Structure formats: C-alpha cells, structure tokens
Amino acid sequence: MDKATKSVVIVGGGTAGWMAAASLSKFLAGHDISITLIESADIGTVGVGEATLPAIREFNHYLGLDEVEFIKATNATFKLGIEFQNWHQLGNSFFHPFAGYGAPMHGVDFYHHWHRAKVEGAAGELGDYCLATQLAMNNKFAQPSMNNNNPLSVFNYAFHFDAIAYARYLRQFAEQAGVKRIEQRISKVHVGVENGDIESVELQDGRVIAGDLFIDCSGFAGLLIKKALHVGYDDWRHWLPCDSAIAVPCQSVADITPYTQSIAMESGWRWRIPLQHRTGNGVVFCSDYMSESQATDWLLGQLDGEPLADPNVIRFITGKRQKMWHKNCVAIGLASGFLEPLESTSIAMIQNGISHIHQFFPFAGIKQIEVDEVNRLNDLQYERIRDFIILHYCATQRIDTPFWQHCQRIDIPDSLKHKIELFKQRGHLIKYDGESFERDSWLSILSGMAIMPEQVETSAQMMPQQQLHQQLQQIQHAIEQGVGFAGSHAAFINKHCKAGA
Ligand code: FAD
Structure with missing residues (x-):
C-alpha cells in the first residue's frame, strides 16, 4: 500500500526554502501533516535574486500578504520591466515591459498595424505605444488601471526586493503557521536500500530528521537530488555560455x-x-x-x-536537473537548475515548482504517473524560458568581441528556430504550451533586436492609411497624457510604502 504523506522536510532556507515553507503551510493547513525546514547559517544562502516577475504578486496574494507591508519589509521598489542596453548593437537600447503594446484595431493585433506604419515611415518605436515603457523611461510609476475599456492603462508590475529580507518575512509567516525550523548543518542523507527513497537527514549534532516527502531547496549544492539521489543534470552551456x-x-x-x-x-x-x-x-x-x-x-x-x-x-552551469522530482524528493530553486538571471526568471520558476507540488501533493502516497507529469511540466517550462533567454544572445548583431562572435555561432534549439522563422517569414508570433512569457514579451525582444516580419500582414493592409496614422498618433498622445499625470517612482514610494515609515 502507498504510504500517506504525514511529514514534509524542506532542506534549505533561502528564497526557495522559505517560499515553499510559507506556501505549503497555507496549503496544508487543517491536514495532519508536519512541515520542518532545516537551514544552516554557516553555509548561508546564495545572497542574490532581487528582481522578480509579476507572478510574485500572485504568490504574495495567495499567502494573503499586504502589498504595502511586504514592500516596506523588503525595501522593495516597483519594476515595470527591463531595459536592455547595448544588446542589439553598442549604443542601442530597448525595453521589455510587463505590458502589451497599443490595442488591437479591427480585430488585428496592434503589432501588425505598427509594423505597417513603420514601413510607411509613420510610426515611432514600439515602446512609444506602451504606457508602462513610457512611465519607466520617465522614472515614473502609477498603479495600473485594469479598466478593460482602456487597454492602454492595463499593465503589470513586479518588484525589486532584498531577497534576504523576503526570506525572513516568509519565515515569520511560515513559523506562525506551524512550520518547525531547525538551524543545523546536515551532515548525512540516509537513503533506503530497498526503495531508494530518502528516509532521513542527519544533522551535525547527531539528530536524525525523518520525513515522507523531502523538498530539496539546498541551492547549487543539490544535497538530496544530486548528492544523495544522483539525478543527472542537462548542461546547456552550449546554448547559454555564461557561467x-x-x-x-x-x-x-x-x-x-x-x-x-x-x-x-x-x-x-x-x-x-x-x-x-x-x-x-x-x-x-x-x-x-x-x-x-x-x-x-x-x-x-x-x-x-x-x-x-x-x-x-x-x-554556475546553465541547465536543469534531469528530473526535478525523483523518488520522494522534489527539487525547487537552484537545486533544480539555473538559467542565468537575464530575465529574472528563477523566483517565478520556484513558484511554478511549488504550484506543481500543491497540484500533485501526494496525500495518499507518491504515484509515479504524477511524478512523471510534474517532471514533464517543469521540463517544459525550463525549455521555454531557455529559448527566450537564448533569443537575447543569438539575435544580437554585435560582433565586436570574441564573446559576441561566439554568440552569433550558437546552434539554437529547433523550437526557437521555428518561432523566429515563423515570425520573420509570415509575421506569426506563437505562444507554445508551457510558455511563461507572453507574445508581447517576445515581441519586445524581437523588435528590440530589429527582427521584423519580411512582409506586412495582409489583414493590416485593410485600414485606410490616414486612419491608421491618426490612430497611432492618438495612442501616443493618450500615453503621453498618462505619463504626464503620473508622479515619480520615488515620490510614489515615499508617499505609499517607504520602508521604516
Ligand atoms: P540558496 O539561496 O543557495 O539557499 C540554499 C539553502 O540551503 C541555504 O539556506 C543553505 O544554508 C541551505 N543548505 C545547503 N546545504 C546545506 C546543508 N548541508 N545543511 C543545511 N542547510 C544547507 N532569481 C530571480 O528571480 N531574480 C534575479 O534577479 C536573480 N538573480 C540572480 C543572480 C545570480 C548571479 C544568481 C546565481 C541567481 C540569481 N537568481 C535570481 C536566482 C535566485 O538567486 C535563486 O533562485 C534564489 O535565491 C533561490 O535560491 P535557493 O533558495 O534555491 O538557494
């Protein structure tokens, strides 16, 4: 008979460990399941990971954290996107906002209209048609209005925060919800001879902590998934060479x-x-x-x-663990893989890993079919994000140094080749299954790197030229007005969420 899960042991108290502990403490409330987190102050945490994606707001919301309190506790600032300088060419910059561009016109995506007007010499840069980009470029911030009648005011945001303060904040939450914390270095991991499951971890002071489900949040060390269970690693340095x-x-x-x-x-x-x-x-x-x-x-x-x-x-070695769930151990955070921080994706991937634990939590015991499904979902997410990050390197036109020349020669994955070619040849921008980034995110990088469709989309040719040019001007005007109304980012923080106030 399958063994019901009665105890969860989380190894590691970095961002991954405390996010897992906080989230599971909420998810498992009311069930008779203990959660223990073991961390070692001697070893410490990786100490980086300060930029997030908008998904962090959903995580905080799930926990019921007050946004203003969270910002104050973590010395956070708002993040509307990422500015990329010198990526396409030296001296050139573009912006990846957490937002879309313009608004569809006559049922046709905005970017097709914009592309047509650009070819006709009547459009500015894509970022001119995005409120979030313009707010950012003017160092301003305002809360988005999710008014669907005005798509220009709909955008998302994330945070920059002190990762150590965030882990501390979540620790408080988790401990209040009953998570037991042990501060000790783990010196041994005991693996069952018969079934190959992790039975317990042994602490330096000799205590032995047993568990039914282990969550490996031990960072690059991969104490359980790598060192004890010997799960291999897909090395992606041939695609993402920074190390x-x-x-x-x-x-x-x-x-x-x-x-x-x-x-x-x-x-x-x-x-x-x-x-x-x-x-x-x-x-x-x-x-x-x-x-x-x-x-x-x-x-x-x-x-x-x-x-x-x-x-x-x-x-680091860019890549991913071949199985993020193996036996009774699930790896989350850096123990599961790392894709370099170019698009600040790791914390969002931690969230994703945690959400799969929720969805497939082995209340009545671990079933291989669920383990396989979680591994499939995690692999898919890693591969999609990998492609998005590779795009930044392979689409550059820089050849001024041996490194950038090397990037031009990278043989990119077929999935990415297909996506870029479909866009170039026919103007189609597709979103694959399991993709974290929206089409507008891809568009911001593609257009920032001057990759555009070879021809203007037929459906965008139908609008009378003058009408199109006027509508683009109106959008730009409305965005300029929106920026004019907003105050500075610093003023917003000082007024609403200054740490220590
Ligand atoms: P860690 O923070 O390393 O925590 C590991 C934990 O395991 C620690 O508590 C440690 O004490 C414990 N541990 C290890 N061994 C033992 C043992 N033997 N006994 C007991 N405890 C043990 N992510 C983003 O989302 N945005 C970013 O901007 C970003 N920037 C990054 C920049 C760089 C250069 C790097 C390398 C990563 C970046 N990341 C970023 C990733 C982010 O830092 C991590 O995803 C996040 O910090 C989670 O780390 P972790 O909790 O998995 O590991």
Missing part, C-alpha cells in the same frame, strides 16, 4: 528607476537593480572570455555609489 557572476551591492545615489537594467558588455552583461536602501549590481560573464579579476574590476568601475560589501563570486 560566472559577481555581485556587489552599492549605495544608491541616482533616482530609483522602476525597472531593472541589463547592460551588455564585452563578454556578458551586468545588472543594476535599485532597492529603496541600496542598489544591487552584478556582472554575468563567460569565463572562457573574461577572468574573474577583469570582471570584478570592470564591475567596481561601473557602480553608482560606494560598494557596501565585498564582491560575491558565484559559479
């Missing part, structure tokens, strides 16, 4: 931008993430083309203000 990062927080001196900046450099790129109390910075690079000391020197030379800590060097 190193260096992070340094610094004092904030400039206005806090309501967006993340991703600035391509000689052999990778750097991020700039403004929080209320400091700015997060880091460089992501490929060690075949740049040394750690070169990257560190370069990063330190780019900071807005004084560094607030020593550089934190992180090595």
